[in-house]
Amino acid sequence: MAVPFKICIDCTDPHRLADFWAAAMDYVVEDHSALIAMLLEQGVVTEEHTVEVHGRKGWKTAAAVRDPEAPFDPVRGTGKGMRLLFQVVPEPKTVKNRLHLDLHYGPDNYEAEADRLESLGATRLGAYDEDGAKWILMADPEGNEFCCHA
Structure with missing residues (x-):
């Protein structure tokens, strides 16, 4: 069986990059608000882990985009097909990408x-x-x- 994967991109502003890449590729920004609400209610995460983006809760340090035609998990808001995940890292980009x-x-x-x-x-x-x-x-x-x- 082939191994599912997503491409992770280090960044300083995951929501800005998610908006850019969604527009660049005709993808959609994943909506994780239902998952976040569930995890907040269970006490697994706190408000400190979230930020408001486009009128809904998102992760403070991550955002993702997905192929709108591929299946997705409606509870988690995550795609089951090709995805790009943008994750905050402390250091800025300093050299040429080894993958693009x-x-x-x-x-x-x-x-x-x-x-x-x-x-x-x-x-x-x-x-x-x-x-x-x-x-x-x-x-x-x-x-x-x-x-x-x-």
Whole structure:
């Protein structure tokens, strides 16, 4: 059986990155408010672990986005398919990523999508055309590199 996984991204502001990546990928930000309410009621977590985001309770140190077409757990609010989890770490990003995402928008859309991503807070780092492959190297609002592919 294949091993399920999610990609975890270290950051300083998980909710800002969740909003950015949800918009970049047509994903949805996971709603963990029902799980948080249940854990608060049971005394497992305290209000110190939460923050209000978009009018509902979220985790103070984490947020996630998921494929809206994939199954999800309605109690936990977590996706059962491809997910990105953003988790707070104490140190800022200091070197180039050793792992990055490639977003494939297609040859007719990738330049317009790069413009849209810039309007969401991304930064263009370079454009490439190698052996027929075209892409724009970009960074998300916290400097994590990714590629916008043709």
